[in-house]
Amino acid sequence: MSELDPYLIPALDGVAYGLLLFVVAAGLVLSFGVAGILNLAHGTLYAIGAYVAAWLADGGWAAVPLALVAGVAASTAAGTALAGLLTPVKRGDHLTQALLTFGLALAGGSLLVSAFGPDDLPVRVPAVLDRPIDLAGHSYAAYRLVFIVVAAVIAVGLYLTVTRTRAGMLVRAAVDDPQMVACLGVNPTRVRVGVLAVSGALAGLAGVLGAPIIGPGPSTAATVLLLSLVVVVLGGLSSVGGTLLAALAVGEIQTLGVALLPTTAPFLLYAAMAVILAARARGVLRRWSTA
Amino acid sequence: MRIHKMTAALIALGLVATGATACADESGGANGTLKIGLLASLSGTYQAIGTDIRDGFQLYLSMHGGELGGHPVELVVADEGDGAPTAVPAATKLVKQDKVIALTGVVGGGSAAAIQPVLAQAKVPFIGSNGRPELKDITHVWHTSYLSQETGAAIAQYVKDNVKGKVFAIGPDYQGGWDQLQGFTDAFAKAGGQLANADGKTLFTPFPATKNFTPYFAQIKAAGAEAVYTFYAGAAAIDFVKQYSQSEVKDLPLYAAGFLTEGGVLNAQGDAARNVFSVLNYSPDLDNAQNREFVAAWKADHDGPPTTYAMASFDAAAVLDKAIGAAGENPTSESINNAIAGLGQIESPRGAWQFSKKTHSPVQKWYLRQVRPDGRALSNTVVGDLATVGE
Numbered sequence: 001m002s003e004l005d006p007y008l009i010p011a012l013d014g015v016a017y018g019l020l021l022f023v024v025a026a027g028l029v030l031s032f033g034v035a036g037i038l039n040l041a042h043g044t045l046y047a048i049g050a051y052v053a054a055w056l057a058d059g060g061w062a063a064v065p066l067a068l069v070a071g072v073a074a075s076t077a078a079g080t081a082l083a084g085l086l087t088p089v090k091r092g093d094h095l096t097q098a099l100l101t102f103g104l105a106l107a108g109g110s111l112l113v114s115a116f117g118p119d120d121l122p123v124r125v126p127a128v129l130d131r132p133i134d135l136a137g138h139s140y141a142a143y144r145l146v147f148i149v150v151a152a153v154i155a156v157g158l159y160l161t162v163t164r165t166r167a168g169m170l171v172r173a174a175v176d177d178p179q180m181v182a183c184l185g186v187n188p189t190r191v192r193v194g195v196l197a198v199s200g201a202l203a204g205l206a207g208v209l210g211a212p213i214i215g216p217g218p219s220t221a222a223t224v225l226l227l228s229l230v231v232v233v234l235g236g237l238s239s240v241g242g243t244l245l246a247a248l249a250v251g252e253i254q255t256l257g258v259a260l261l262p263t264t265a266p267f268l269l270y271a272a273m274a275v276i277l278a279a280r281a282r283g284v285l286r287r288w289s290t291a
Numbered sequence: 292m293r294i295h296k297m298t299a300a301l302i303a304l305g306l307v308a309t310g311a312t313a314c315a316d317e318s319g320g321a322n323g324t325l326k327i328g329l330l331a332s333l334s335g336t337y338q339a340i341g342t343d344i345r346d347g348f349q350l351y352l353s354m355h356g357g358e359l360g361g362h363p364v365e366l367v368v369a370d371e372g373d374g375a376p377t378a379v380p381a382a383t384k385l386v387k388q389d390k391v392i393a394l395t396g397v398v399g400g401g402s403a404a405a406i407q408p409v410l411a412q413a414k415v416p417f418i419g420s421n422g423r424p425e426l427k428d429i430t431h432v433w434h435t436s437y438l439s440q441e442t443g444a445a446i447a448q449y450v451k452d453n454v455k456g457k458v459f460a461i462g463p464d465y466q467g468g469w470d471q472l473q474g475f476t477d478a479f480a481k482a483g484g485q486l487a488n489a490d491g492k493t494l495f496t497p498f499p500a501t502k503n504f505t506p507y508f509a510q511i512k513a514a515g516a517e518a519v520y521t522f523y524a525g526a527a528a529i530d531f532v533k534q535y536s537q538s539e540v541k542d543l544p545l546y547a548a549g550f551l552t553e554g555g556v557l558n559a560q561g562d563a564a565r566n567v568f569s570v571l572n573y574s575p576d577l578d579n580a581q582n583r584e585f586v587a588a589w590k591a592d593h594d595g596p597p598t599t600y601a602m603a604s605f606d607a608a609a610v611l612d613k614a615i616g617a618a619g620e621n622p623t624s625e626s627i628n629n630a631i632a633g634l635g636q637i638e639s640p641r642g643a644w645q646f647s648k649k650t651h652s653p654v655q656k657w658y659l660r661q662v663r664p665d666g667r668a669l670s671n672t673v674v675g676d677l678a679t680v681g682e
Contacts, residue, residue, distance in 0.1 A: 006513040009539060010506040017503060118338035119555035120529050130562075132537040141537035214502060215559070217526055218336065223502065259506035265497070 009138050010259040011252065016144045018251025019151035020210045022244050024224055025231035026158055027202035033237040034174045035195040038094045041082060041105040043225030044112075045075045045200045049207020050216035051112055054121035057211075061126050071208035072201050078108075079200020083193040091178075091188070105221060113218050120217030143212050150209060159240045171195075175237065230269060234276050324363045325622065327611065328391035328415075330382055330406070331604075332398045335373040336525065339555045340398050340600045344420055346589075347597070347604030348395060351612070354588055359608065360615025362622070367391055371398055375405035382406040386413045392624050393418060395607045398600075400424040400439075400467060407432070416628040418611060420604040422467075423652060431628055434652040435606040436599075437572055439467060441680045442548040443475025443522070445657035446570035448482045449677055450475075450546050456517030457487035458546075461507060463498035463523055471522035471548050479520075487516035504531050508538040516540070522548035529559045536563035544568065552662050552671055554598040564662045564669060572653070573599040573641040574660050574673045582640035596670065597640075606639050613637070647681045654681030 024046055031037045052071035057063045082104065089096045124130070125143050132139035162168040174181045174191055182188050207216075214224060227250060235246030253272060258265040329348055332341030345368055357363055367389045369381040378397070385391050386409055393416045397403045400422035410417050410431060419434040426432060450458060458479065462472040472493045476486065488494055489510075496507060511519060519540065523531045528551045535545060549571025552564050575586050575596035585605060589597040597605075614630035615622050622630075636643045644655040656679045660671040 006509045010509050013503065013505040113338075117555075118342070120526050120559045122559040122561045124561070132541060138539050139537065139541060141534075215529065217529075217559075218338070219499070219526055255503055255506050257506075258503075259509050262494070262506075262510070 005137075007256060007259055008136065009140055010255040012135075012140060012148075013144065014252035014255035015248065016148050016151075016213065016251070017254060018248035019148060019155060020206060020213055021227055021231050021250055022247035023151060023154055023206040023209075024203055025228040025235070025243055025247055026240070027199035027206075028228050028232050029235070029237055029243050030171070030195055030202070031199040032232065034171050035192045036091045036178070037086060037101075037192070037196065038097045039082065039101050039196070039199065040098055040225060041101040041108060042199070042203055042228060043221035043223070044105045044108040045078055045203035046207040046210070046214075046224045047109070047112055047216055047221040048078055049075045049204035050123070050211040050214070050220060051116050051121065051207075052204075053208040053211035054123045054216045055116070057124045059124040059127060059130070064126065067208050068205070072204040075204025075207060076197050076201040079196045079198075079203070080193060082200070083196035086192070086196075087189070105225070109218065109221050112216075112221075116216070118218060120215055123211040123215055125212050147209060147213065154205070155240075155244060159244075162240050230273055233273050236280075323621070324365050325359070325615065326365050326367055326389055326391045327359070328382075328385035328389060328394040329366055329368045329396045330371050330378065330385065330394060330402075331368075331396040332372060333368070333370040335377075337371075337373070337398045339525075340421065340598075341371060341396075343554065343598050343600040344396050344398065344604040346593070347420070347601035348608045350585075350588055350601070351605045351608030354584075355612065359612040360618065360622070362615055371396070371402050374399050374401050378402035379405050379409065382409050386410065386415055391415065392622065393611060393627055395611070396420055396604065398422055413624070414628070415624050416631060418607045418631070420607040421600060429651045432651055433610070433631055433646060435610060436603045436652070437655070438650060438652050439470030440474030440477075442570055442657070443471055443473070443520070444478040445678045445680050446520075446546060446659065447475055447478030447484065449570075449659060449675075450518065450520060451479060451482040451484040454484075454518040454544065457485045457515065458518045458520055459487040459511045459514055459516035460493040461511070461519065461521050462493060462495060463501070463527060464495035465498045467524075468495060468498065468522060472520075475520055475522075475548075487511070487514040489514060499527060501527065502530055504534045505538065508535065508540050511543070512539045516543060518544045518546060520546045521551065524550040524553075525556065528552070528556045532556075532560040532567065533563045536565075546570075549573075549599065549660060549671065552660075554595075554600065557662065557669055557671070558595065561669070565664075567662045568674075569660050569662075569671065570657050570677055571599055571660060571671070572655050572657055573602045574658055574671050576665075576670065576673055577641065577658070579640070579642060581638055585640040595668075599641075602640050606637065606641075609637060609639065610634065649682055652681065655679065 028042045031039045049071040052074050053067045056067040056070060129143040129146055131142055133142045162171060214220060231246045231250050234249060235242040250269060253268045257268045329345060331344040332338055352364060352366060367385060369385050371378045371381060385394060394410060395418045397419050398421050403419055403422050404424035414431060416431045421436050423434045423436060423438055460472055460476055462468040476493055545567045547567060547569045549569040552567050552569055557564055586597060610631060613634055614627050617630040618626040636645050642656055644653040647654050657677040658673050659675040659677050661674045662669050663672045
């Protein structure tokens, strides 16, 4: 027990980090898997939510629902606008999509900096949560503990939505066979707009809740985009479970991995990605990725 | 009717404008206008520091009627961006096209090193106000800031005297981090201090990839340290301080190079930064006439107090002011550079300092500061004098 003791908090923190990445990456998986859109502005959608949280949060409880509603609404609106701008681009034309969304990410980032200033902004959480709490002889940030619970609820909700509801069925169908879904009379434009709006909402939700963990600043969008792309590569596109596992793995690599193997930690994340890519290219994981 | 009014207004405006330029031309008649180049990061990662550097220099100019050494000055500002790839073309334009007589600013040490060939060829003196790289030839290079190793060296003895036990050293894994931490660990070892780090060597964290310091805090706790010494700046400083305050090592005193809590980052850290000790060559609450005047003028059009970055740039203007004044009636790049070499003490908001003949950087006093509430905001309050460093 005492040997494991120093790794308890990093392991727990890996869960908090992983769940945050899961909520962000779920949006990215959705837009790529369902609508076939490679959205490099996804990190910017997170940043919008985080900036809104920093702007509205004043340390009181009333600001929490307000920031949630406003942040999610702003990111949803941005996601919908993105869908509108992507209308002329053919499905599957990933280069044009990447260029367009990357350009929008750069422009959006500059707009956010000119609106909120070049500094990283502080995010005030309610005082009860803004303190360390005692956990088996260790201290851990209360906010992160609560975040783990909330994000776990969101993850379960997402899983149930995808597996148990009609909308979720449509989503899974659109991943497997988009043409058949179109033949069934579902308008692909509506699917695209809907998917990007939901994807934006997830990024915004993650941005508001995650602002005290990955805070709003000029580099936020790039950081979040990079990590969630890694999650998508590791987890594949077609199952909520795969994304969740990959997100938790990335979270643990960045916390527990650093604690266990400090010298190799910087490379672990990308080494894991290279191994998965190589394995998948050889077909080892094909069954898993379409499961 | 309306159109007539507007035309009249436009004509009036035009008259005022031409009148104003005419006046400006006349006032510039006695002594020729000098062009000074200011290169700083006005976009990108270091935008906040670059803006402070620009504003610090401009503040000195506006407090002195737009003149340096009795000559009206035209300040040509260029964007350094994130580093050498953007800094070099910008510096080349300032030197070759604008033909500036001297250059100041520059946030990054890498940028400062990369623009040297351009400046050396034209023999334009460079009065840097922030990053100081390792350079072979410093004939035309002066810095009003500090050498990276000096920060940690200035506080090492104090930490040795005030911490009963071992100290854990941690910092970012890049040149600036190595220099900052080495300055501390060398002087700390010389003072008889012991590091708590497992192999006696500083723990360097990947930069800028590290966003989450929790695993390192677990290591610090496991190492049995009694205090921590660190250097981070910018976004990493915010993450480090916020996470430290809620971590397993939250009760260990945190000593740092002043950049950890300097400027905009302190606002973002908020209460998490309270009680952090840091060492820097400046604090806005220093009690001297120059500083009171500087802080008051700065606060007139800025929200927060001035930073060390703004102060160093303000001093770069003061250095040029004195040097141009001593460089004769028609100052040239060469005569200004020679005049800088001959400057004595410079009265500054940080207290008096002078250039080291050997390093061309300040011989100056360093201060111990602690983050304390100042009215409603937090501020780096001076709690004592540390060593005077420089040779």
